[in-house]
Amino acid sequence: MNIVRKTFPVGPLQCNCTIIGDTETGVGYVFDPGGDASRIMATVESMGLKIIGIIHTHAHLDHILAAGEIQSRTAAPIWVHRSDMFLWDTVEMQCRMFGVPYTPVPDPDHWIEDEQELECGGSCIHTPGHTPGSTSFYFEDSRLLIAGDTLFQGSIGRTDFEGGDAGLLVKSIQQRIYKLDESATVITGHGPETTIGQEMRFNAFVRA
Numbered sequence: 728m729n730i731v732r733k734t735f736p737v738g739p740l741q742c743n744c745t746i747i748g749d750t751e752t753g754v755g756y757v758f759d760p761g762g763d764a765s766r767i768m769a770t771v772e773s774m775g776l777k778i779i780g781i782i783h784t785h786a787h788l789d790h791i792l793a794a795g796e797i798q799s800r801t802a803a804p805i806w807v808h809r810s811d812m813f814l815w816d817t818v819e820m821q822c823r824m825f826g827v828p829y830t831p832v833p834d835p836d837h838w839i840e841d842e843q844e845l846e847c848g849g850s851c852i853h854t855p856g857h858t859p860g861s862t863s864f865y866f867e868d869s870r871l872l873i874a875g876d877t878l879f880q881g882s883i884g885r886t887d888f889e890g891g892d893a894g895l896l897v898k899s900i901q902q903r904i905y906k907l908d909e910s911a912t913v914i915t916g917h918g919p920e921t922t923i924g925q926e927m928r929f930n931a932f933v934r935a
């Protein structure tokens with residue numbers, strides 16, 4: 728394996744989109760294509776990857792709006808946790824609430840399962856709380872966690888949206904994320920990266 732990764736903010740709410748792949752097998756994934764499909768595809772091409780999955784940490788509008796365009800340009804399946812379908816199905820209403828132009832998203836092709844394995848040495852970790860279907864993705868050998876809006880540098884995800892659950896969010900962070908390698912980099916849903924160890928010691932909301 729030779730893992731390559733690029734992360735950059737996309738779309739109206741600047742969600743962090745991540746492209747991760749293996750240059751030895753030539754395959755990779757796009758995580759959270761929230762907008763700026765052309766920039767995402769240009770980056771995919773510059774990395775020389777064939778995209779085999781369009782994967783979502785959760786179904787808030789800012790993480791999914793370019794899913795359709797990325798799918799039409801890669802033919803890759805769209806992944807989301809089934810428990811977030813009530814959000815996926817109401818993306819038009821979410822866009823209205825946030826004053827963001829609506830782009831239709833196609834139906835997902837694949838339901839994410841907890842502990843499901845990914846190429847590139849990755850696995851899926853169901854971490855509900857921010858939304859019922861929120862999922863984190865851990866690449867153990869690369870010591871990399873894609874956490875979506877579950878965990879931020881010094882903060883945690885909001886739980887005041889429909890389906891949010893503060894108790895469950897704390898449990899997901901303490902029982903699933905804080906059990907991983909402390910040195911792992913955390914790619915958050917918005918804003919700067921952090922490490923698991925830094926949050927275990929300094930996060931004002933959820934300590935180890």
Ligand SMILES: [Zn+2]
Nearest residue numbers: 785787857876
């Ligand atoms: Zn969110």
Ligand SMILES: [Zn+2]
Nearest residue numbers: 742789876916
């Ligand atoms: Zn978000």
